[in-house]
Amino acid sequence: MSGGSARSLGKGEACPPRSAATLRRVSGPGPGGRAAPERSHAGGSAPPGPVPEGLIRVYSMRFCPFAKRTLLVLKAKGIGHEVININLKNKPEWFFKKNPFGLVPVLENSQGQVIYESAITCEYLDEAYPGKKLLPDDPYEKACQKMVFELFSKVPPLLLSFLRRQNKEDCSGVKEELHKEFSKLEEVLTNKKTTFFGGSSLSMIDYLIWPWFEWLIALELNECVDHTPNLKLWMEAMMKDPAVSSLFIDPKAFRGFLDLYLQNNLEACDYGL
Amino acid sequence: MTDDATRTLGKGSAPPGPVPEGLIRLYSMRFCPFAHRTRLVLRAKGIRHEVININLRNKPEWYFTKHPFGQIPVLENSKGQLIYESVIACEYLDDAYPGRKLYPYDSYERARQKMLLELFCKVPHLTKECLVTLRCGRGCADLKLALRQEFCNLEEILGYQNTIFFGGDCISMIDYLFWPWFERLDVYGIADCVNHTPALRLWIAAMKQDPTVCALLIDKNIFLGFLNLYFQNNPDAFDYGLSC
Numbered sequence: 001m002s003g004g005s006a007r008s009l010g011k012g013e014a015c016p017p018r019s020a021a022t023l024r025r026v027s028g029p030g031p032g033g034r035a036a037p038e039r040s041h042a043g044g045s046a047p048p049g050p051v052p053e054g055l056i057r058v059y060s061m062r063f064c065p066f067a068k069r070t071l072l073v074l075k076a077k078g079i080g081h082e083v084i085n086i087n088l089k090n091k092p093e094w095f096f097k098k099n100p101f102g103l104v105p106v107l108e109n110s111q112g113q114v115i116y117e118s119a120i121t122c123e124y125l126d127e128a129y130p131g132k133k134l135l136p137d138d139p140y141e142k143a144c145q146k147m148v149f150e151l152f153s154k155v156p157p158l159l160l161s162f163l164r165r166q167n168k169e170d171c172s173g174v175k176e177e178l179h180k181e182f183s184k185l186e187e188v189l190t191n192k193k194t195t196f197f198g199g200s201s202l203s204m205i206d207y208l209i210w211p212w213f214e215w216l217i218a219l220e221l222n223e224c225v226d227h228t229p230n231l232k233l234w235m236e237a238m239m240k241d242p243a244v245s246s247l248f249i250d251p252k253a254f255r256g257f258l259d260l261y262l263q264n265n266l267e268a269c270d271y272g273l
Numbered sequence: 274m275t276d277d278a279t280r281t282l283g284k285g286s287a288p289p290g291p292v293p294e295g296l297i298r299l300y301s302m303r304f305c306p307f308a309h310r311t312r313l314v315l316r317a318k319g320i321r322h323e324v325i326n327i328n329l330r331n332k333p334e335w336y337f338t339k340h341p342f343g344q345i346p347v348l349e350n351s352k353g354q355l356i357y358e359s360v361i362a363c364e365y366l367d368d369a370y371p372g373r374k375l376y377p378y379d380s381y382e383r384a385r386q387k388m389l390l391e392l393f394c395k396v397p398h399l400t401k402e403c404l405v406t407l408r409c410g411r412g413c414a415d416l417k418l419a420l421r422q423e424f425c426n427l428e429e430i431l432g433y434q435n436t437i438f439f440g441g442d443c444i445s446m447i448d449y450l451f452w453p454w455f456e457r458l459d460v461y462g463i464a465d466c467v468n469h470t471p472a473l474r475l476w477i478a479a480m481k482q483d484p485t486v487c488a489l490l491i492d493k494n495i496f497l498g499f500l501n502l503y504f505q506n507n508p509d510a511f512d513y514g515l516s517c
Contacts, residue, residue: 115384117391127380139368140354146361 037062040269042087047094051110056081058121059098059106061088061269063257065156065211066118067105068247072207073122075243077131087269089261119149119208126204134204141198145205148188148197152209154181159212163219163258175224182228185209189230195237202241210238218251276324277303277312281511283328288335292351297322297366300339300347302329302511304491304499306397306453307359308346313449314363317485320370330508360390360450367446375446382440386447389430389439393451395423400454404461408504417466424470427451431472437479444483452480460496 040061041048051057058074060067060083074081086095091102099106099116107115107124115124126134136142158181162174188197197205213235216224225232238244253272260268281302282289292298299315301308301324315322327336332343340347340357348356348365356365367375376383399420406413430439439447455477458464467473480486495514502510 109381113381115381115388117388120384120387120391123387124380124384127383139365140350140356142368143356143361143365146364147356147358150358150361 037083037273038085039273040085040087041092041095042090042266043092045092045094047092047097048084050112051082051108053110054080055110056125057084057108058082059084059086059095059104059108061085061104063249063254063261063269063271064088064104065215066103068211068214068249069118069208070105070107070121070125071247072210072243073125073134073204075247076134076207076241077125077129079125079129085269087266089264089266089268122204122208134207136198136203145198145203148185148205149208151184151188152181155209155212159215163215164262178224179227182225182231186228186231189234195234197234202238206234206238207243210244213238214244214249215254218249218254220251276322277301277326278515279324279326280515281326281328282333282336283331283508284333286333286335288333288338289325291353292323292349294351295321296351298349299324300327300336300345300349302326302345303514304496304511305329305345306457309453309456309489310359310450311346311348311362311366312489313452313485314366314375314446316488317375317449318366318370318372320366326511328508328511330506330511363446363450375449377440377445386440386445389447390450392426392430393423396420396451396454399423400457400461400463403463404457404500407462408500413463417463420463420466421469424467424473428470428473431476437476439476444480448476448480449485452486455480456486456490457496460491460493460500 048057056074056079058067058070058081060071062085071083073079086092086104088104096102098108098114101116103116105116105118105121107121115121123135135145155178158174158178162171162178165171165174185197189195192199194200196202197209213225216222217235222232225235239248250272257268257271260271277299289298297315297320299308299311299322301312303326312324314320327333327343327345329343329345337343339349339355344357346357346359346362348362356362364376376386399416403413403416403420406416427439431437434441436442438444439451455467458466467477481490492514499510499513502513
């Protein structure tokens with residue numbers, strides 16, 4: 001995973017002047033309409049220019065659940081931002097200067113400061129920007145959210161291995177493990193007696209785990225939460241959230257992307273555009 | 274003698290009572306690097322605390338009510354609230370207690386320390402594997418090579434920043450979060466892994482000057498005594514070096 005220079009932890013390098021054609025702004029909370037997403041930047045593309053004052057930039061990919069976390073927080077907090085999508089099957093060389101690990105999401109602000117790792121980007125946005133706080137102020141409640149986050153940590157690799165097996169081997173073993181992980185989350189909701197993982201209102205932890213449940217819906221795997229009623233209710237409540245619904249993934253586009261992505265097709269990341 | 278010099282509690286032991294008002298309790302083990310992080314933060318911030326050491330090879334039944342898998346470290350406060358995962362516990366202490374802040378105030382600098390922690394994430398596993406491999410009498414050249422590569426990444430950060438510590442010119446949270454594994458290089462038999470990383474060696478020397486690090490330094494002979502017993506699967510290993 002770690003490769004390339006760690007230099008981008010520093011202040012960031014000066015970039016050539018940006019070409020207006022490569023960037024498109026997505027501004028803060030609109031009435032729900034989305035700006036048209038742009039094609040991803042791939043190997044051989046020119047590096048983007050500096051981030052304009054008053055905006056923060058997120059390097060993303062339309063179907064990446066980790067990047068989705070950051071997009072949800074940007075939306076929920078009404079933070080003015082621009083999105084640059086990266087072709088994860090054909091990464092531009094300049095992108096490794098932003099994140100030596102070459103992964104999305106990455107935040108870049110107008111001071112050239114770069115932040116990566118999805119959970120770190122989300123926490124940074126919550127701290128650096130005003131408005132509704134998504135993480136609780138109470139130290140113990142904040143620690144609880146982080147403990148739930150750890151509890152959730154086996155789900156992403158499990159779901160990924162489930163997807164990879166779909167048409168091949170028997171995936172009942174993976175499904176059983178998934179059920180076990182979901183039961184742990186169910187227990188949290190049962191003990192807390194609240195709708196959301198942080199209490200009676202939606203907060204950071206809900207956004208952090210949501211993108212994988214969106215996958216369940218897109219892949220018509222809702223039966224995975226049949227034996228976890230509180231989790232099922234939580235999903236329904238999440239779907240009503242404005243940030244969640246405005247960024248909701250189109251199931252057909254997701255399945256189209258997934259097919260191409262699992263075949264290592266270079267066009268996967270731009271499916272549907 | 275550090276304040277955690279108490280015998281471990283094992284199977285059949287009576288569960289401890291509630292945590293007294295004005296104290297926080299740490300469930301720990303004297304030689305565990307993850308628990309060491311939390312002990313460093315408690316000390317650095319001057320937080321009044323009590324330590325209960327757990328026999329990790331013979332865990333008390335009641336301990337699973339503190340942590341679902343019986344792991345350490347775990348914090349318990351006088352309200353009965355439990356916090357686990359070493360990094361979460363350290364951040365909780367920094368947030369909940371006044372005085373010296375170990376994480377920076379600036380949001381970007383905080384994020385930077387958390388990104389540095391990601392860069393460090395292979396070190397605990399690699400150092401443990403080296404230790405186990407060496408103790409089993411096998412060579413660990415590949416593991417040491419991998420560990421040296423991780424140390425090179427950290428060296429590069431120090432070089433780029435041109436600061437003594439990972440958070441700047443003063444010691445801060447990230448340094449304490451890294452420290453336990455560097456303290457153990459010598460006793461694990463892999464001190465030569467920092468032969469090619471001079472800035473990292475300077476950092477180690479600077480860390481050894483820190484009063485908090487110093488106060489919790491584990492005596493080499495006691496550590497070796499623990500390791501010998503541990504690798505013989507002796508359940509008394511965890512109490513090695515304690516006078517009755």
